[in-house]
Amino acid sequence: MTMSSPHQTLNTKLLRNLVFPVGDFLFGQKMISRLKFLEAAQYWSPSQIEEQQTADFRKLIRVAYEEVPFYRQLFLEWGIRPEKNLTPADLLRMPVVTKDRLRAAYPQNVTRSTGQKTYEVSTSGSTGKNFHVMEDALTSGYHRAAFLLALEWAGWSMGEPQLQTGITPNRSLDRRLKDWLLGCHYVSAYDLSDSHLDEILNTIEKYHLKHLWGYPGSLYLIAQHAQKRGWNQPLHSVVTWGDMLYPHYRAAIEKTFQTRVTDTYGCSEGFQVSAQCEFGNYHIHALDTLVEFLDEDGQPVSPGQVGSIILTRLHPGPMPLIRYQVGDLGSPSALTSCPCGRNLPMMSSLFGRNTDIIQTPSGNRLIVHFFTGVLEHFTDVESFQVIQDELESITVLIVPTQPALPGLSQAIIKALKDRGAADLEIKVEFVDQIPLQKTGKNRFIISSLKASSGSSSQ
Ligand SMILES: [Zn+2]
Structure with a gap:
């Protein structure tokens, strides 16, 4: 938050075409090439999207079978082989994988070598229970690309400075460099006292920030405080993640900042699941993640019914996650097309990630x-x-x-x-x-x- 904004000199094009591609090359991330791929693929026809999913799915199952003992054993038990004609529909033949099972087999039996340096991410997300996953630069680049895509849906262009609330006060050097390049003014969500809320609003004013992103709870408190101060400056985007966006949170934030809230649903295990487009529908990042909603008997629920969310990340990475029971509840969407023109499938909003203050x-x-x-x-x-x-x-x-x-x-x-x-x-x-x-x-x-x-x- 102390660095001055570099965006008089670094514009969107320069970031997209030079700065980040060079960084991707140096760090092995492929973030920008992946983003460009996703920008195009979101408008593919449904069948083209499905074809890509199926191809990636087959690769994923093969890699997991050949390189990850935990899945190999599961697949053997359940009669699944990495066959040529396997499709995502075959997921229903596979068992659901819980955090407890992965935790018990971690790390030897659930991880693989990708040729890149791997590192451990400790996550509790909103589940309140510690869980470890292994990541590498490529996985994290894919994750960030999907997230950047959602930020674009919100109306942000790379290079436009923004204020973010979060819980990582000691950002790594690489993270701080990215923050600086992406124009991120980072403030702590640990302190939401009136005086800190004042400081946050002052920062938005001082740097003429038009974008405000972070946890719904903290943005709600910022909005309420802004209203008390008689705030009268519209923002261009508000993006939320990491928690339940209650309707009264959304209403207060949208009223105060006179812009829509783009809610995103990611998984702290390292991938994005869905985000709202400009029409408010939650599109699934279907080139990254397969999403199922299951009842207690493991059968898919219908739109309108609540099911346990099961995720399969299509990119294997150092720790493949296949039919992973993330611990969230959600509902499939009855919609098959969206006026935004994206053909990514949709889901309804989330349930049951309940919090308070x-x-x-x-x-x-x-x-x-x-x-x-x-x-x-x-x-x-x-x-x-x-x-x-x-x-x-x-x-x-x-x-x-x-x-x-x-x-x-x-x-x-x-x-x-x-x-x-x-x-x-x-x-x-x-x-x-x-x-x-x-x-x-x-x-x-x-x-x-x-x-x-x-x-x-x-
Ligand atoms: Zn849409």
């Missing part, structure tokens, strides 16, 4: 990503839930991966206090399990306090 006596607000961002660094934490019944204190329920070591609860309390919960009395309780909500999903924050920021009408 914790308040602190000094006025900070802690969203679910505050807690996942802190707790994912504790390998002894399997899952958690935060409960607030009074303003002064919270209780953090922790399911430990092994009998909790002495000092763990003190370390957790210290980390939370250091990051923005200093004035909260924090009690940590170790439990065997977190009770599930009616949706079958964990709810990570349960607050019985009334929202401090007023006008939230559900």
Whole structure:
């Protein structure tokens, strides 16, 4: 956020045709060539898209069968071979793969060598439970390309500066360089107190930013604060990710910033699943990901019904994810065509990634990503839930991966206090399990306090 904006000199064309392609070459990412491919492929005919999916799917199954012991064994058990005529419809013959199964086989039996340097990504996403995946530069380049495509759907052009909220305060050098090139003003979603919200709005004004991206919870609080200040500057794009975008969040943000919100659904395991086009429909990144919605018996649900989301990433990468049960609930779309002209298939919005906001006596607000961002660094934490019944204190329920070591609860309390919960009395309780909500999903924050920021009408 301290670097000055370079965009008087670096325009879209230069970034797309020179700066990033050179970076891609140096880092082995292929981000820009992939983006250009996706920009064209989104308007392919449905049959052309299907053909590409099928070809990639066959390659994926072959690679997984030949190089990844975990899948090879599964395929052998279930009578699946990497045949020439295999199609995505054959997915229904394969078992669903849970995080627990992958976790148990990680890393030896679920990863492969891609010839590139690999690195581990630790994720808890919005699931509140730690999980590791292996990535390489190519996988991450594909992921970013799909995300850049969604940003373009939102009305952003490469090179236009934007403000982003997030939970990675210590960005890597490569990340900071990209931030700078992409015009990213990065602010912490750890601190959403009035004074920090003021600073965020000041930054938007000072740099004449027209794009605001981040977690729905933090953007909602920014919008409410802007309204209180009598904000009257329309933005060009608002993009959300990483959490449930409640209708009242969307309404408040769109009203304040006089632009539509483009909601995206990605998976912190390293790929994009879907994003809204300018007509509000969620198009699936079908060249990257196959999406299924299954009932409890493993059968596809109909449009309008809620199913468990099962993802297959078409690009194998160092850790193929095939029929991966991501832990989200969603619904297939009944729509077969969209006025935007893209032929990428569609899904309905998500359900059951429910969150709330914790308040602190000094006025900070802690969203679910505050807690996942802190707790994912504790390998002894399997899952958690935060409960607030009074303003002064919270209780953090922790399911430990092994009998909790002495000092763990003190370390957790210290980390939370250091990051923005200093004035909260924090009690940590170790439990065997977190009770599930009616949706079958964990709810990570349960607050019985009334929202401090007023006008939230559900
Ligand atoms: Zn569309």
